Amino acid sequence: MTTIKLEALRKVYGSETVVENTNLEFESGNFVVFLGPSGCGKTTTLNMIAGFESPTEGQVLFDGRAVNDLPPHARNVAMVFQSALLYPHLTALANIQMSLRHAGLSADETKARILSAAQFLKVDQLLAKKPSALSGGERQRVALAKAIVRQPSVFLMDEPFSALDAALRNSLRAELVHLQKALGVTTVFVTHDQIEAMTMGDVIVVMNRGRVEQVGSPDEIYNKPNTRFVAGFIGSPAMNFIEGVLGEGEGSLQLRAKNSSVVLPERLRDRAGERGATHWLGVRPQHMRISDGAVGHSIPSEVWAVERHGKENVVIVQTIDGGSMRILTTPDVNISIGEKIALTFDPDRAYLFSR
Amino acid sequence: MGRRLLRCAGYGFSVTVAVVWTILPIYWTLKTALFSPVEAVAFPAPIFPLHPHLAAFLNIFGFGFTDANGQYFMPAGQAPQVIHGLVNSLIVAAAVTAITLVIVVPLAYAFGRFSFRGKTALLMAILFSVAVPPVSTLIPFYILFIQLGLTGTKFGLVIVNLTVTVPFVTWMLIGYFRNLPPVERLAQIDGFSRLGTLLLVVIPMARSGIAVAAVVSFLFAWNEFVFATQLVNGTDAATLPTAVSGFLFLQPQPGLLSASLWISIVPAALVAYYLQRHIASLGMVDAFY
Numbered sequence: 336m337t338t339i340k341l342e343a344l345r346k347v348y349g350s351e352t353v354v355e356n357t358n359l360e361f362e363s364g365n366f367v368v369f370l371g372p373s374g375c376g377k378t379t380t381l382n383m384i385a386g387f388e389s390p391t392e393g394q395v396l397f398d399g400r401a402v403n404d405l406p407p408h409a410r411n412v413a414m415v416f417q418s419a420l421l422y423p424h425l426t427a428l429a430n431i432q433m434s435l436r437h438a439g440l441s442a443d444e445t446k447a448r449i450l451s452a453a454q455f456l457k458v459d460q461l462l463a464k465k466p467s468a469l470s471g472g473e474r475q476r477v478a479l480a481k482a483i484v485r486q487p488s489v490f491l492m493d494e495p496f497s498a499l500d501a502a503l504r505n506s507l508r509a510e511l512v513h514l515q516k517a518l519g520v521t522t523v524f525v526t527h528d529q530i531e532a533m534t535m536g537d538v539i540v541v542m543n544r545g546r547v548e549q550v551g552s553p554d555e556i557y558n559k560p561n562t563r564f565v566a567g568f569i570g571s572p573a574m575n576f577i578e579g580v581l582g583e584g585e586g587s588l589q590l591r592a593k594n595s596s597v598v599l600p601e602r603l604r605d606r607a608g609e610r611g612a613t614h615w616l617g618v619r620p621q622h623m624r625i626s627d628g629a630v631g632h633s634i635p636s637e638v639w640a641v642e643r644h645g646k647e648n649v650v651i652v653q654t655i656d657g658g659s660m661r662i663l664t665t666p667d668v669n670i671s672i673g674e675k676i677a678l679t680f681d682p683d684r685a686y687l688f689s690r
Numbered sequence: 691m692g693r694r695l696l697r698c699a700g701y702g703f704s705v706t707v708a709v710v711w712t713i714l715p716i717y718w719t720l721k722t723a724l725f726s727p728v729e730a731v732a733f734p735a736p737i738f739p740l741h742p743h744l745a746a747f748l749n750i751f752g753f754g755f756t757d758a759n760g761q762y763f764m765p766a767g768q769a770p771q772v773i774h775g776l777v778n779s780l781i782v783a784a785a786v787t788a789i790t791l792v793i794v795v796p797l798a799y800a801f802g803r804f805s806f807r808g809k810t811a812l813l814m815a816i817l818f819s820v821a822v823p824p825v826s827t828l829i830p831f832y833i834l835f836i837q838l839g840l841t842g843t844k845f846g847l848v849i850v851n852l853t854v855t856v857p858f859v860t861w862m863l864i865g866y867f868r869n870l871p872p873v874e875r876l877a878q879i880d881g882f883s884r885l886g887t888l889l890l891v892v893i894p895m896a897r898s899g900i901a902v903a904a905v906v907s908f909l910f911a912w913n914e915f916v917f918a919t920q921l922v923n924g925t926d927a928a929t930l931p932t933a934v935s936g937f938l939f940l941q942p943q944p945g946l947l948s949a950s951l952w953i954s955i956v957p958a959a960l961v962a963y964y965l966q967r968h969i970a971s972l973g974m975v976d977a978f979y
Binding site: 385386387406407408412413414416420421422423424433434436437 | 871872873875876878879880881891894895897
């Protein structure tokens with residue numbers, strides 16, 4: 336039950352700034368997800384919170400106390416690593432026991448704690464086995480048992496599910512959220528998978544190239560993205576972007592691309608930057624509409640592929656300006672490859688970005 | 691059907707060749723050691739010793755032996771040297787193995803896991819040391835040892851063996867340590883110091899690699915003949931291979947020679963046998979990652 340604060344945190348390797356001036360604050364019991372592509376600095380930030388790396392500048396504070404000078408063990412954090420890292424030469428029981436080496440508990444207490452942690456994660460029948468005799472999912476559960484048995488102030492997780500198959504990932508995801516809510520431990524979870532972030536986090540920190548792009552709840556991140564990066568990173572299939580030059584015409588804002596132009600909804604006027612500068616209109620695939628062609632200012636396109644997902648179809652088109660777009664439709668819509676269609680969008684759900 | 695038969699036959703043939711190739715010299719030596727004097731001088735040598743007796747084995751250790759016919763076999767004149775050689779070989783080989791392991795395990799671990807200034811240069815130094823033929827250092831070492839007074843000592847012999855085993859075994863183990871799972875972070879979280887991680891986590895994890903290193907070092911030192919002959923032959927520190935060579939230069943006594951050859955195999959075989967079960971567990975560490 337610890338609050339975490341990152342104050343002016345910066346990490347530099349040689350001449351490269353891997354994490355730029357970062358200021359974040361997390362409440363106790365929050366499930367915080369650091370989300371971003373590889374190399375964005377999320378793992379480095381996690382390592383600084385854990386104590387594996389010391390920041391070049393700034394501080395990490397647990398409950399208001401700076402922990403910069405404390406080694407990982409002294410910070411009372413438990414960490415779960417990628418690929419279910421365990422000691423391969425020890426049994427699951429011995430592995431879990433390792434976490435309690437310095438806890439100063441009696442032998443009975445230690446045994447009781449290990450057993451309850453193992454039961455919580457349903458690995459109590461596997462305690463006598465060595466990691467090589469366990470499946471990937473079982474190993475990760477043992478690693479989680481190893482983490483919770485310490486009763487730490489903070490859980491840190493570095494892409495713990497990335498090495499597992501999709502079905503296992505889904506089931507473990509739900510279990511982990513349930514576990515975290517039951518224990519109420521502040522958790523920092525690093526991932527590059529935006530679906531994981533959206534489904535698990537209370538707070539998502541989107542990072543790109545060492546910088547924090549946006550911090551917010553999944554709802555905020557999804558519906559109110561601040562930057563083009565966040566808008567394009569979250570949501571599957573990804574948001575479509577129409578690039579063009581912003582101009583004024585016929586009493587409304589227009590975005591002029593090479594061969595087409597789009598009328599921008601009035602509500603986007605206060606997001607507009609310089610007239611004449613390049614802007615991007617963002618529309619999610621489910622908010623795109625296939626028009627009957629007769630509507631003005633629609634984007635002529637040709638159907639390039641159709642993906643059937645069972646409950647919906649994704650229609651991939653090549654626009655007249657050469658870009659590609661994805662439209663989400665219901666499965667009954669019948670469209671064939673090569674068909675010429677015109678695209679428009681729901682004006683209440685579009686975004687405008689000036690960079 | 692015919693093809694499967696051919697494959698089975700080919701497989702059986704290869705296995706037979708491999709077994710014979712390995713066992714035959716050992717068996718031949720054993721039977722020569724067990725020959726009665728009549729068989730020993732027979733030509734061609736009999737395939738089985740029809741009247742085996744243990745005279746040779748007892749003679750080389752300094753005991754006389756009277757066989758069933760009342761014939762007495764004198765203890766070998768070299769007997770004290772053989773026993774002494776056996777003891778010296780054990781001491782030298784054990785020392786070389788122990789020192790090699792103590793030096794090489796942290797060294798290979800550091801090379802396999804960490805990056806530090808001068809790493810490439812040091813790595814190259816080690817690899818070049820492996821490439822240098824040991825014999826080419828024989829004369830320089832001899833001259834140096836005369837000046838240092840180390841000829842005829844086990845200490846000198848151990849040093850010379852180490853110049854070969856340390857680079858080679860380091861080279862062998864670097865790749866092994868590099869492939870171990872990255873448990874350092876895990877150990878840091880669990881409260882191990884760096885040294886603690888090495889001693890309490892990595893070394894138990896690396897049992898199989900260390901066993902291989904021990905076997906290699908021991909066998910090299912045990913079998914080492916060239917340096918031993920030059921540096922310690924005829925002295926107090928003579929090792930077994932050199933003591934055995936003494937049998938070659940006197941009247942040919944094949945029985946005694948064979949018996950002493952045979953006993954020189956035994957300790958090495960025991961060491962390899964004892965450690966091979968750790969090598970067998972190599973599968974467990976490797977298969978995981």
